[in-house]
Amino acid sequence: MNRIKKGDDVIVIAGKDKGRQGTVLRVVDEDHIVVENVNIAKKHQKADPNRGQGGGIIDREMPINISNVMMFNPVTKKGDRVGIRRLEDGRKVRIFKSTNEAVDV
Incomplete structure (x- = not known):
């Protein structure tokens, strides 16, 4: 079970965007994620008339590396570590380490 998933609110703890908060747009692989409005780069894009795309700089x-982000805990309003706990019925749930509350309700 992954500790960070698509749709989670995260806060960046290291790098040029330290302190910024965003939503995970997609998980690239087990070590990298794409976060909304974080780690923005300029891309020079060629026009593609077959797809109806214009050219320019986008x-x-x-x-971003998954080690550079922490889950945002809405209770404490800070970044928090995430652990995995198995319930009595055998299901696995993600929990915040500081409050021992389930991430997914």
Whole structure:
């Protein structure tokens, strides 16, 4: 079970975007994720008339290492570590380490 999934709110703890908060748009692989409005790079894009795309310089979110982000805990309003706990019925749930509350309700 992954500790960070698509749709989670995260806060960046290291790098040029330290302190910024965003939503996970996609998980690239087990070590990289793409976060909304974080790690923006300029991409020079050629026009493609078959797809109806114009050319120019566009801003694009690039992957960031998963170790540079923490889950945002809405209770404490801070970044928090995430652990995995098995319930009595055998299901696995993600929990915040500081409050021992389930992430997914």
